Amino acid sequence: MQIDWITVAAQIVNFLALVWILHRLLYRPVTRAMQRRAADIRDRFAEAERREALAVEEADRLRAQQRDVEAARAGVLAEAEAEAAALRARLEEEARAAVAARRAEWEDQLDREQAAFLADLRRGTAAHVARVARRVLDDLAGAALEEAVVDTFIGRLRALEGKPLDELRAEAVAAGGEMAVSSAFDLSDGMRARLCSALDRVHDAPRVGFDRDPALVCGIRLRIRGQTVQWTVDAYLDDLQNEVAAQIDRGARDRAAE
Amino acid sequence: MQMTPDGTILFHLGPLPVNATILYTWIVMGVLILSALLVRLRLSDTGELTRWQNLWEAVxxxxxxxxxxxxxxxxxxxxxxxGTLFVFIALSNILAVVPGFQPPTGSLSTTTALALCVLIAVPLFGLARRGVGGYLRSYIQPSPLMAPFNVMGELTRTLALAIRLYGNVMSGTVIAGILISIAPFFFPVLMQLLGLLTGVIQAYIFAILAMVYIASATRDRPGAGMPKGE
Known part of the structure; x- marks a missing residue:
């Protein structure tokens, strides 16, 4: 074990030269390269973090925007639903009103048609009854229908008693005996004389005016100012009309129930 | 058995004899400088790195x-x-597996030179970091009476550093030589492979101890960087 000091000196020189060379060629460039790479990586991380922060911010902004859009959509939807409900209610109301109007119109028309039908029926029935009565009277008594009507009317006049007769007489006195007799047919002189004679119960000196009124269906009417005494087929026709009307109403209800 | 390559004079460079230690040192230096040049010429800051740059960056x-x-x-x-201490010693020891290569760290002259470099570097780093007063104060810590012991410790640890590396490398060479004479076909290979490991460990120990000495000299509290058991 010996030390060669020349070799020691040479090795010291070699080692120091190697330190210097490696420092210039290796350690400094490599260290700087690693530092630059580390700085670059730090920059990239910083950039990535910055972008991530931006992305998070953007995501938050988009989420908030989405919430706003959803809220706006919900609002618009609710508003549209409300408008639709209002429109539906209004249309239903209008439809109900239209249906009600149509129904009222239809019922009015039905009433008018019913009234017209009943009027026609009454007229037809009256005419028919008159024809039947005339034929019956002709067959049974041989007398004219007018005679029977006049007799019936005279009978009614004579049947007046009490308050109605008093009121009639008071009116006749107030009118000065003037009174009017209307009939559905022309009265013969005999008929007029019999009527005048019957009217003596009402006034001592009756002044009777005769005229013809076709609206009196097979009847005679006495009018003294506001008081009226009449006999017509109308009462019977009214009963018939009421009965027919009741039948029509019952048929209409049955159809509605079906 | 040739214990040290110092005695093998290969040629003279002017008046200076060039022995095997110096030649193999130059070879190691050449390999290191060549690889450093390969890294330096194709140095890359970003993108793909060359294998050499990857290796050296890891080191x-x-x-x-x-x-x-x-x-x-x-x-x-x-x-x-x-770094140069480590890579030089490590490469010297690793190249010992190359047949015919005699590691320069197996020379007491080389390890002495390296230890002297450490001996000189320690006060230089200490002076550079702490100043003259601060560094010299470390020799009279904890008491001025300890100054001779501190100086002696400075010298003996340098000597220990040189002897440790020399002894370890040389022992490996000696053991390999003995084993070749006893069992020339199998055990030398195992010892050479084991030498790879011990060589790198020796380089690590030498560099770490040098750094510990430097750290103790550059710290305000002497001995703060000393590892346990040293």
């Missing part, structure tokens, strides 16, 4: 980490010295 980063760990300081000022 440099490891050494820098060890320096940082031992000294608690930034490795910048110490990296060239400590």
């Amino acid at each position: 440099v980063e490891t050494i820098a980490g060890q320096i940082r760990e031992v000294s608690g300081q930034e490795p910048g000022p110490y990296l060239p010295f400590i």
Whole structure:
């Protein structure tokens, strides 16, 4: 074990030269390269973090925007639903009103048609009854229908008693005996004389005016100012009309129930 | 048996004899400088790195980490010295597996030269970091009476550093020589492979101890960087 000091000196020189060379060629460039790479990586991380922060911010902004859009959509939807409900209610109301109007119109028309039908029926029935009565009277008594009507009317006049007769007489006195007799047919002189004679119960000196009124269906009417005494087929026709009307109403209800 | 390559004079460079130690040292230096040149010429900051740059970056980063760990300081000022100690000793020991190559660390002259470099580097780093007063104060700590012992410790640890490396490398060579004479076909190979491991460990120990000495000289509290058991 010996030390060669020349070799020691040479090795010291070699080692120091190697330190210097490696420092210039290796350690400094490599260290700087690693530092630059580390700085670059730090920059990239910083950039990535910055972008991530931006992305998070953007995501938050988009989420908030989405919430706003959803809220706006919900609002618009609710508003549209409300408008639709209002429109539906209004249309239903209008439809109900239209249906009600149509129904009222239809019922009015039905009433008018019913009234017209009943009027026609009454007229037809009256005419028919008159024809039947005339034929019956002709067959049974041989007398004219007018005679029977006049007799019936005279009978009614004579049947007046009490308050109605008093009121009639008071009116006749107030009118000065003037009174009017209307009939559905022309009265013969005999008929007029019999009527005048019957009217003596009402006034001592009756002044009777005769005229013809076709609206009196097979009847005679006495009018003294506001008081009226009449006999017509109308009462019977009214009963018939009421009965027919009741039948029509019952048929209409049955159809509605079906 | 030739114990040291110092005695093998190969040629003379002028008046200076060039022995095997110096020649193999130049070979090791050549390999290191060549690989450093390969790294330097194709140095890349980003992108793909060459294999050489990857290797050297790993080595440099490891050494820098060890320096940082031992000294608690930034490795910048110490990296060239400590790094060169490590890579030179390690490559010298690794190349011992090449037949015919005699590691220069097997020469007491080489290890003495390296230990002297450490001996000189320790006060230089200490003076550079702490100033003259601060560094000289470390010799009279904890008491001025300890100054002779501190100076003696400085010298003996340098001697120990040189002898340790020399002894380890030389012992490996001696054991290989003995085993070749006894069992020439199998055991020398195992010993050479084991030598790879012990060579790198020796390089690590030498560099770490050098860094510990430097750290003790550059710290305000002497001995703070000393590992346990040293």
